[in-house]
Amino acid sequence: xxxDKTAVAVKDRIDRILRxxxxxxxxxxxxxxxxxxxxxxxGAFFKWGTHRDMLRQVSVFGILGCGMTVVIIAAGIDLSxxxxxxxxSVLFSMLTIHxxxxxxxxxxxxxxxxxxxxxxxxALSARWSIQPFIATLAMMVFARGVAKLISGGQxxxxxxQQADGSYRYVDVPAVFEFINSSVxxxxxxxxxxxxxxxxxVTWIVLDRLRPGRWIYAIGGNEEAARLSGVPVRxxxxxxxxxxxxxxxxxxxxxxxQEQQGDPEAGMTYELTAIAIVVIGGTSLRGGTGGIWxxxxxxxxxxxxxxxxxxxxxxxxxxxxxxxxxxxxxxxxQKRGGS
Amino acid sequence: MSGQVxxxxxxxxxxxxPLLRMSGIGKSFGSVRVLxxxxxxxxxxEVHILAGENGAGKSTLIKVLAGVYxxxxxxxxxxxxxxxxxxxxxxxxxxxxxxxxxxxxxxxxPVVDNLFLGRERTKCAGLLDREAQREAARALxxxxxxxxxxxxxxxxxxxxxxxxxxxxxxLLLDARVIVMDEPTSTLTRPEAEKxxxxxGRLKGRGCGIIYISHKMDEIYRxxxxxxxxxxxxxxxxxxxxxxxxxxxxxxxxxxxxTSQFPPRRPESGPEILRVGNLTLRDKSxxxxxxxxxxxxxxxxxxxxxVAGLQGSGNSELLHALFGSFGGRVSGEVxxxxxxxxxxxxxxxxxxxxxxxxxxxxxxxxxxCMGVRANITLAAxxxxxxxxxxxxxxxxxxxxxxxxxxxxxxxxxxxxxENLSGGNQQKVILAKWLETMxxxxxxxxxxxxxxxxxxQEIYSLMNRWTAGGMSIVLITSEMPExxxxxxxxxxxxxxxxxARFGRGEATQxxxxxxxxxxxxxxx
Numbered sequence: 001x002x003x004d005k006t007a008v009a010v011k012d013r014i015d016r017i018l019r020x021x022x023x024x025x026x027x028x029x030x031x032x033x034x035x036x037x038x039x040x041x042x043g044a045f046f047k048w049g050t051h052r053d054m055l056r057q058v059s060v061f062g063i064l065g066c067g068m069t070v071v072i073i074a075a076g077i078d079l080s081x082x083x084x085x086x087x088x089s090v091l092f093s094m095l096t097i098h099x100x101x102x103x104x105x106x107x108x109x110x111x112x113x114x115x116x117x118x119x120x121x122x123a124l125s126a127r128w129s130i131q132p133f134i135a136t137l138a139m140m141v142f143a144r145g146v147a148k149l150i151s152g153g154q155x156x157x158x159x160x161q162q163a164d165g166s167y168r169y170v171d172v173p174a175v176f177e178f179i180n181s182s183v184x185x186x187x188x189x190x191x192x193x194x195x196x197x198x199x200x201v202t203w204i205v206l207d208r209l210r211p212g213r214w215i216y217a218i219g220g221n222e223e224a225a226r227l228s229g230v231p232v233r234x235x236x237x238x239x240x241x242x243x244x245x246x247x248x249x250x251x252x253x254x255x256x257q258e259q260q261g262d263p264e265a266g267m268t269y270e271l272t273a274i275a276i277v278v279i280g281g282t283s284l285r286g287g288t289g290g291i292w293x294x295x296x297x298x299x300x301x302x303x304x305x306x307x308x309x310x311x312x313x314x315x316x317x318x319x320x321x322x323x324x325x326x327x328x329x330x331x332x333q334k335r336g337g338s
Numbered sequence: 339m340s341g342q343v344x345x346x347x348x349x350x351x352x353x354x355x356p357l358l359r360m361s362g363i364g365k366s367f368g369s370v371r372v373l374x375x376x377x378x379x380x381x382x383x384e385v386h387i388l389a390g391e392n393g394a395g396k397s398t399l400i401k402v403l404a405g406v407y408x409x410x411x412x413x414x415x416x417x418x419x420x421x422x423x424x425x426x427x428x429x430x431x432x433x434x435x436x437x438x439x440x441x442x443x444x445x446x447x448p449v450v451d452n453l454f455l456g457r458e459r460t461k462c463a464g465l466l467d468r469e470a471q472r473e474a475a476r477a478l479x480x481x482x483x484x485x486x487x488x489x490x491x492x493x494x495x496x497x498x499x500x501x502x503x504x505x506x507x508x509l510l511l512d513a514r515v516i517v518m519d520e521p522t523s524t525l526t527r528p529e530a531e532k533x534x535x536x537x538g539r540l541k542g543r544g545c546g547i548i549y550i551s552h553k554m555d556e557i558y559r560x561x562x563x564x565x566x567x568x569x570x571x572x573x574x575x576x577x578x579x580x581x582x583x584x585x586x587x588x589x590x591x592x593x594x595x596t597s598q599f600p601p602r603r604p605e606s607g608p609e610i611l612r613v614g615n616l617t618l619r620d621k622s623x624x625x626x627x628x629x630x631x632x633x634x635x636x637x638x639x640x641x642x643x644v645a646g647l648q649g650s651g652n653s654e655l656l657h658a659l660f661g662s663f664g665g666r667v668s669g670e671v672x673x674x675x676x677x678x679x680x681x682x683x684x685x686x687x688x689x690x691x692x693x694x695x696x697x698x699x700x701x702x703x704x705x706c707m708g709v710r711a712n713i714t715l716a717a718x719x720x721x722x723x724x725x726x727x728x729x730x731x732x733x734x735x736x737x738x739x740x741x742x743x744x745x746x747x748x749x750x751x752x753x754x755e756n757l758s759g760g761n762q763q764k765v766i767l768a769k770w771l772e773t774m775x776x777x778x779x780x781x782x783x784x785x786x787x788x789x790x791x792x793q794e795i796y797s798l799m800n801r802w803t804a805g806g807m808s809i810v811l812i813t814s815e816m817p818e819x820x821x822x823x824x825x826x827x828x829x830x831x832x833x834x835x836a837r838f839g840r841g842e843a844t845q846x847x848x849x850x851x852x853x854x855x856x857x858x859x860x
Contacts, residue, residue, distance in 0.1 A: 210722040217715055220704035227662060227693065227701055228716040228769065229684035287706040 021281025021289065021333060025296040028279065028329045032303040041310040050306060052188060058302030059195035060085070060257075062295070063250040064273035065280075066198040067118075067243030069294045070206065072277050074239045075219040075286025076132035080121055081247045081273050083143035085266030088114050088251025090147045093156035093261025096173040103175035111248045117143055118244020122237035136240075140270065147263040156261035172259050179256035191253045195298075198246055202291040211238055220287025276301055279329045300329065355418040357382045357546045358403075358515050363412035365398050372398050374571045375412070380515060380546040385537060385560045387578070388550050390567035391590055391647070391814065391849075396550050399567070400517050404436045405429035416515070435508030436517040439649075441500045443507075445493030450475045452492050453507050478506055482536065497623045498529035505536060516540065517548040522556060523649040534560065552647040553830070554583060554853040566590055584846070587853075591816065591845040599821035600797050603804075604840060607638025609675075610808050611777055616669035618651075618658040618832075628654045630832035632669075636777065641799065641809045643823030645848050651832035652812050653696060656779040660693040661686045673777070687716055692775035694766055696782035696812070698759065702766045705755035709747050710736040712754050712765050717772040739768030744794065760791035767798070778802065781812045796822060816845045828852050 017023055036045040044050055064081045071078045088110050095106040117139065124135035159167045182189045206212035214235045217225040226232050255261045280297025282289025304325055308318045358380040365373040373395045380386050388396050402410050405423030414421055416432060423429040429436075443452045453475050459467045475488050484502050492500055501521060508516050518537075522530040537560060540547060551557050557564065561578035566589040573589045581589075613636075618629040629651045636642050646652035658667045661682045671678040673689055680686075683693070695701040703712050713736045714721050721732045736750045745764040747757055754765055763783070770778065780799075784792040799809055799822060813819050819826065826843045828836040828851035836851035 208727055209725045210718055210727060211725070213711060213715070213718060213722075213727060216707055216711070217704050220706045221701075223701050224704050225715070227660075227683045227695060229682075229687040229773075230715070230718075231684060287704065 021293055022296070024333050025279070025281050025293055025300065028332060029296055029300050029303070032300055032307065032325075036303060036307040039307060039311050041312075044310045045307070048187065050310065052182070052192075054302045054306040055192040055195075055299075056189040057305065058298055059189070059191040060250045060253050061269065061272050061276060061301065062195040062298035063198050063246050063253065064269055065276040065294045065298055066195075066202040066291065067246035068270075068273040068277050069280075069282055069289065069291050070202060070215060070239050071132070071243050072274075072282055072284060073206065073219045073286055073289055074215045074236060075222065076125065076236065076239065077136065077274070077284070078118075078121065078240060078243045079133065079136040079270050080117070080139035080143055081243065081250075082266035082269035083140045083147065084114055084117050084244055084247035085251040085254055085269060086147040086263055087117065087143050087150075088248040089255040089258075089265045090151045090156055090251075090261040090263050092248075092252045093255045094150065096175060097156060097158060097170060097261070098160060100173075103173070106175075107252060110252055111245050114248025114251065115241045115245040118247065119237050119241035121244070122240030125240070126233040126236035144263075147265075151261065151263040153263060155263070158259065176256040176259055179253055180259075191257065194249065194253060198249065199291055199295050202242075202294075205242065206291055211235055215239055216287055218286075272301065275326050279326060279333070281333045355415075356380060357384075357417065359413075359415040360399070360403065361413050361415075363399060363402055363410060363414075365402060365407065365410045372570045373402075373410075376567065376570075376572045377575075378565055378572075379575070380548060381562075382514070382544045382546050383541050384562045385541060385547045385549055387557050387561040387564045388548055388567070389552075389557065389564060389586070389590060390573075391816075394567040394590075395570040396567055397519070398570075400436060400519065400548070400550070403429065403434060403515075403517070405434075430511055430513075433512055433514045434517070435511055435513035435515070437501070437504050437508060437519065437521060439519050439521075439523055441497065441504060443492040443500055443503060446491055448489050449486060449492050449495075449503055450488040452503060453478070453488075453510055455507075457511075474510075475506075478510060482506055482509075482539070497626070498532065501533065502536065505540075509540075513545065515546050515548065517550075519550045520552065520649060521549075522551070522553065530556070552649070552853055553855055554850070555855050557853075558583070583850070587846050587849050591849055599818070600793070600800055602641075602800055602822060602824075604641075604824040605637075605639030605803060607640070607806070609635055610638045610673070611636040612672040613659065614670040614672075616655065616658060616667060616671070618654055618663060618667050621666070627832050629658050629667075632829070632832075632834050634827055634834070634837075636808050636810060638808055639803045639806055640824045641803060641811055641822055643811050643813070643819045643826040644829060645819055645826055645852055646812075646829035647814075647852050650829040650852060652829045653781050654832075655829065656693060656781055656810060656812065657695075659686075660691060660779060662693070687773050687775075690774070690776040691779065692716070692770035692773055692777070693779040694770060694781060694783055696785060698762050698766060698786070703754050703762060703769070705762075706753055708751040708753055709740070709745075709757070709765055710750040713739050713768045713772060716769050717774075720772070735772060736768070739771060740764075742771070743768055743798065760787040763787050763791065763795070767795075775807065777808050777810070779810045782814065783811070784813065784815070784818060792818075816848065819848070820845070831855055 040046060064085065068078055068081060091113060092106055092110045095101040095109065096103060121136045121139040124130045125132045158170050158172055160170055162168055179190050183193070206215065214225065214230045217228070217230055218232055218235055222232060254265050258265070276297040277294050278284065279300055280289070280293030282293050304322060308321060313321065356379045360376070360378040363373055363376045364371065376395065376399055378399065388399070390396050401407055403414065405426045405428050408424045421432060423432070444455065447455070450471055454471050459470045461467045472488065479486065479488065482502065484506065486495060486499060492503060521533060537547060549560060558578060563575060564578050564581050564586065565575040566573040566586070568590060614633045616629055616632045617627055620626040620628055632655055634642065644652045644655065657663060659671065659680065661680050664682060665680065667680045671680060678689060699705060704715070710732055714732045721728050721735070733750055739745070740747065740750070743764040745761055745768065747761060754762055757765065783795055803809060811819070811822060820843060824840050826838045826848065827834050828848055830852050835854050836847070838847065
């Protein structure tokens with residue numbers, strides 16, 4: 001009798017774990033990896049280099065996804081992440097390539113600007129109650145304009161145009177080389193390490209710090225949170241500012257990888273960032289989910305792209321397949337949720 | 339919907355059939371029966387008041403008529419023909435218009451488009467016949483002596499005008515049965531007068547009007563007949579002229595105090611809270627006061643009951659005091675002798691106030707978060723000195739709170755949405771206890787919890803007040819109010835209409851004051 005009860009309890013528990021978003025995301029990941037194992041492109045999928053490249057390619061999206069996770073858990077959305085990436089990559093390139101500012105100054109300055117843009121979106125939605133979709137849509141357009149304004153519409157590269165129209169070539173700053181390099185015996189890139197750092201920072205904020213708890217509370221039930229004394233407006237501003245900060249870091253990484261600051265950089269990245277978060281299993285309703293899910297979502301998207309590219313699937317089919325697989329993954333998550 | 343046919347005395351004797359006849363109407367939600375075989379009739383050219391306390395079943399009966407529900411028992415006849423609506427659209431087509439308390443116009447659309455919403459007049463090829471619509475709308479509004487520009491958005495008019503537009507919309511349907519659910523709850527006196535005139539005209543046109551109200555004076559002003567429901571059952575129907583006010587109130591109350599309350603020893607400590615002329619204006623209609631010049635005192639260890647029917651403003655009074663409406667509140671509040679500026683919930687909490695709201699799911703707790711996170715939410719600063727959350731301290735506090743309130747949850751991490759109503763309520767109580775409140779505002783603390791938990795909550799209230807906490811209690815359960823309150827104030831239309839000491843109040847006196855309009859008798 002008692003043993004029966006325990007068995008039921010254990011079964012219940014296993015059942016609950018299997019239906020959790022994390023288990024769903026892991027299953028999706030396993031499915032994508034299995035695809036890679038089957039279509040391994042003559043063993044290319046089994047080389048570490050493939051996995052390292054996958055991680056490198058997806059890291060910038062992952063960094064954006066960290067901020068997006070925070071904002072989505074607060075029941076918001078941030079459409080401006082791609083544009084903020086663009087602004088930051090231009091700004092960072094101008095500071096380091098053109099003005100020769102030390103990275104010790106240029107990095108904090110770029111991060112601060114990103115956070116300020118994010119805080120502005122947050123203030124628009126929290127203080128003046130503009131829907132986050134609209135507020136960040138406006139910021140997306142505005143920030144893209146800023147990127148074009150400060151760059152003069154040109155890519156900021158090592159070819160610097162002089163006053164007389166001729167070009168002067170400068171060296172690629174050392175910080176670009178560093179961010180773009182691989183460490184630990186060439187097995188992992190600095191960009192990927194930065195992504196993992198962002199994951200840890202986000203985890204600390206969401207799970208270990210007071211504002212994180214407030215973010216979950218606001219996303220779960222804003223009115224109940226307000227009536228419990230949660231400073232709703234400040235917390236929202238904080239969430240968007242954090243997202244902006246991550247965008248700036250992503251912009252720095254993007255600039256380093258392209259060795260230039262492109263005012264067009266990051267177009268449509270917001271959609272990938274949202275897809276990553278949702279595939280991981282964080283609900284757009286807010287209040288639930290977490291950064292580990294986003295880590296899984298990032299890797300799922302990464303492997304998906306990788307498997308398609310090593311098998312030389314054409315771009316047209318690749319886009320169509322990616323769209324279809326995103327829908328599948330999200331449907332799978334939804335079943336788990338309800 | 340297998341209703342038995344009941345022939346009333348009228349039908350056997352009279353040739354004229356009533357406009358509407360509902361017989362043996364029953365409705366259950368799950369295992370809970372909320373209507374028990376209710377009979378109701380409405381004649382053409384009649385205003386029939388439907389009355390009863392909160393939860394008596396008035397709204398459910400109306401929703402059956404309006405086709406909101408699919409499953410119910412009984413029989414509905416319109417003009418002697420049996421009808422059964424399972425969609426609101428069907429009821430509307432049959433000429434039944436329900437005007438709910440909340441305005442249901444699309445604010446951004448012009449008045450004329452609102453009038454024709456969902457039944458637009460069209461020319462050939464499905465094009466809108468705007469000219470015909472405009473003409474019909476003008477004629478209709480002129481007939482109602484409502485002089486407004488039909489091209490302006492509905493939301494640009496004050497609430498009473500919008501309500502008139504709702505009524506016009508009902509007429510456009512050729513509605514013959516018009517249901518009005520507390521239509522004056524958002525209106526000032528002169529605005530209500532206009533509405534009453536309109537009702538008179540509607541009667542003249544042969545419409546039957548079902549009018550739901552809690553206000554004695556308007557009930558007797560309008561009523562031809564009165565039907566009273568209590569606990570989902572019919573108490574009786576009688577011509578208004580033959581039903582004296584006292585008997586009417588007795589019909590509504592009529593309940594014996596059956597549940598057991600723990601004995602309460604009133605404490606009389608020093609004054610802790612003094613509220614003077616607290617006023618809260620309606621955001622959308624600033625002439626309308628939701629809370630109108632309310633003043634009261636609260637002593638240490640005391641339970642002050644605030645009675646009032648739906649829309650009386652008692653719930654808003656607590657929210658206004660707590661800062662839910664921010665600085666929109668005027669008046670003077672002193673907490674422990676010091677001036678207390680109403681600012682925000684956060685400020686109120688820091689000053690030693692707590693508010694248990696009357697809707698657990700919507701405003702009480704964050705249902706997708708765990709028990710622990712909910713319990714520590716309002717006092718989170720205490721558990722995170724220097725931003726860093728102290729999970730162990732949180733868990734200890736949550737477990738202690740759960741222990742104190744005998745909260746049953748499988749784990750402290752379990753989402754609150756998976757708990758029963760009673761246990762959810764305990765989570766919310768535990769949350770507020772963590773803030774160490776000195777004044778605890780309780781808005782329907784026992785709503786939707788079972789009898790056992792109710793008794794536990796009563797005992798807790800006694801224990802807390804013995805420890806020096808003061809409580810302001812709102813409850814729509816009269817026996818609970820009478821047994822738990824040391825003093826009672828009664829509200830109606832935002833104003834305090836009566837005050838009673840312990841032992842002075844009776845259900846009849848309270849209800850009479852709750853249904854009266856106007857200021858307090860001196």
